[in-house]
Amino acid sequence: MYEDQEFIAVGCAVVTVSDTRTLKTDTSGKLAIERLDAMGHRLVARSIVPDDKRRIQALVAGYVANPEIDVVVLTGGSGITRRDVTPDAVAALGTKHIPGFGELFRWLSFQDIGSSTIQSRADAWLCESTLVFVLPGSSGAVALAMDRILKEQLDVRHKPCNFIQLMPRIKGG
Numbered sequence: 218m219y220e221d222q223e224f225i226a227v228g229c230a231v232v233t234v235s236d237t238r239t240l241k242t243d244t245s246g247k248l249a250i251e252r253l254d255a256m257g258h259r260l261v262a263r264s265i266v267p268d269d270k271r272r273i274q275a276l277v278a279g280y281v282a283n284p285e286i287d288v289v290v291l292t293g294g295s296g297i298t299r300r301d302v303t304p305d306a307v308a309a310l311g312t313k314h315i316p317g318f319g320e321l322f323r324w325l326s327f328q329d330i331g332s333s334t335i336q337s338r339a340d341a342w343l344c345e346s347t348l349v350f351v352l353p354g355s356s357g358a359v360a361l362a363m364d365r366i367l368k369e370q371l372d373v374r375h376k377p378c379n380f381i382q383l384m385p386r387i388k389g390g
């Protein structure tokens with residue numbers, strides 16, 4: 218990282234996808250918020266939505282349309298069971314897929330949980346001009362993604378490149 222460059226804070230939304238978690242019991246969403254706050258970013262919105270493709274899409278589409286939100290982090294619903302529809306919901310909104318995120322996440326996760334990482338469909342998309350990241354619902358997975366990938370990629374000072382430095386060109390400026 219290059220400390221001589223000024224940090225750029227971005228507006229973020231955190232969404233927990235779950236049929237059972239509440240704001241009180243949502244440890245993964247809280248962890249994502251804590252990590253974003255520690256990085257210096259602004260929390261604009263936080264939601265919990267059930268594992269329902271249409272409701273996830275509607276919520277994320279609203280966040281994508283909000284000019285104050287640059288990044289959406291979703292936790293939960295990224296597995297392979299029938300109720301796990303988060304990646305499918307977001308993919309339908311995506312304008313550019315970012316396959317390297319999921320590939321890197323699973324590679325890093327393999328070091329912790331071995332071959333069980335193949336059950337994760339963690340992924341990322343650019344939806345219009347908003348970066349959207351789908352993470353598993355476990356706190357360990359959220360910590361891994363935030364600490365080992367997003368901490369650098371959401372920091373303009375990280376070299377040789379990062380998502381934040383691309384934001385002006387993504388937004389058309």
